[in-house]
Amino acid sequence: MVNSLAIECDALRVRRGREEALHDVDLRIQSGSLVAVLGPSGSGKTTLLRSIVGAQRITGGQVTVLGSPAGSAALRRRVGYVTQEASVYDDLTVRQNLGYFRSIVGAPRGDVERVLDATGLADLGGRLVASLSGGQRSRVSLAAALLGEPELLVLDEPTVGLDPVLRVQLWNEFRALCDAGTTLLVSSHVMDEATRCDRLILLREGTVLADDTLPALLAATGATDAEDAFLRLVAAEPGGAA
Numbered sequence: 447m448v449n450s451l452a453i454e455c456d457a458l459r460v461r462r463g464r465e466e467a468l469h470d471v472d473l474r475i476q477s478g479s480l481v482a483v484l485g486p487s488g489s490g491k492t493t494l495l496r497s498i499v500g501a502q503r504i505t506g507g508q509v510t511v512l513g514s515p516a517g518s519a520a521l522r523r524r525v526g527y528v529t530q531e532a533s534v535y536d537d538l539t540v541r542q543n544l545g546y547f548r549s550i551v552g553a554p555r556g557d558v559e560r561v562l563d564a565t566g567l568a569d570l571g572g573r574l575v576a577s578l579s580g581g582q583r584s585r586v587s588l589a590a591a592l593l594g595e596p597e598l599l600v601l602d603e604p605t606v607g608l609d610p611v612l613r614v615q616l617w618n619e620f621r622a623l624c625d626a627g628t629t630l631l632v633s634s635h636v637m638d639e640a641t642r643c644d645r646l647i648l649l650r651e652g653t654v655l656a657d658d659t660l661p662a663l664l665a666a667t668g669a670t671d672a673e674d675a676f677l678r679l680v681a682a683e684p685g686g687a688a
């Protein structure tokens with residue numbers, strides 16, 4: 447669907463522990479776009495993603511995903527979510543894990559090989575997950591989230607711990623998924639990953655500092671890259687020094 451909204455957050459507020467982690471966040475994310483959520487550690491990226499997939503109790507506001515309230519049963523197979531911690535079984539092989547998750551989402555059998563290829567895991571299909579490196583394990587989680595071809599993929603720091611070659615490979619895969627119509631929301635604290643995205647959401651201390659394309663952000667701030675733009679926006683805030 448052209449120009450429809452995949453995600454809408456209206457005055458979203460979330461309290462975590464004693465502190466408010468998100469303050470009145472308003473966002474509109476178009477279907478079929480590749481959007482990065484960027485910000486330093488503790489800025490609220492995971493909390494925002496959890497709110498969108500319905501895994502976070504929210505304090506105020508509304509989150510609408512693919513036209514339904516976030517977390518509603520209707521969205522279960524339409525939204526894929528990969529957390530920072532690999533959520534796969536150590537005592538099964540990569541292929542067994544994917545076969546198990548495939549049966550849960552009701553995806554066709556051939557989907558296992560498709561997602562193995564897409565995530566560069568084809569050669570590791572027979573390996574026990576317990577024997578994989580951290581980066582390889584997180585790719586297995588990503589592969590599981592690709593099963594059934596969800597319309598929206600929400601990925602929390604999927605490139606952490608990956609070598610540069612694999613990172614490029616994964617971003618190419620995200621772009622290919624996006625070109626095929628999937629909406630992707632990808633968090634990262636690596637600002638240069640911004641260049642790979644249609645749009646950037648810059649978060650700081652639970653507030654959206656900017657929500658724009660990279661060229662527009664650079665033009666508005668006079669910055670040379672996303673990190674520089676972020677620092678300039680922080681410095682321009684009332685009382686904000688970078």
Ligand SMILES: Nc1ncnc2c1ncn2[C@@H]1O[C@H](COP(=O)(O)OP(=O)(O)OP(=O)(O)O)[C@@H](O)[C@H]1O
Pocket residue numbers: 462463464465467485486487488489490491492493494635
């Ligand atoms: N389980 C929790 N209990 C209480 N406070 C929490 C909890 N998890 C996160 N917070 C707080 O909520 C705020 C936002 O955290 P969040 O994990 O969303 O940030 P983040 O940008 O994803 O950070 P990182 O890049 O380190 O993963 C932080 O101030 C954090 O201390």
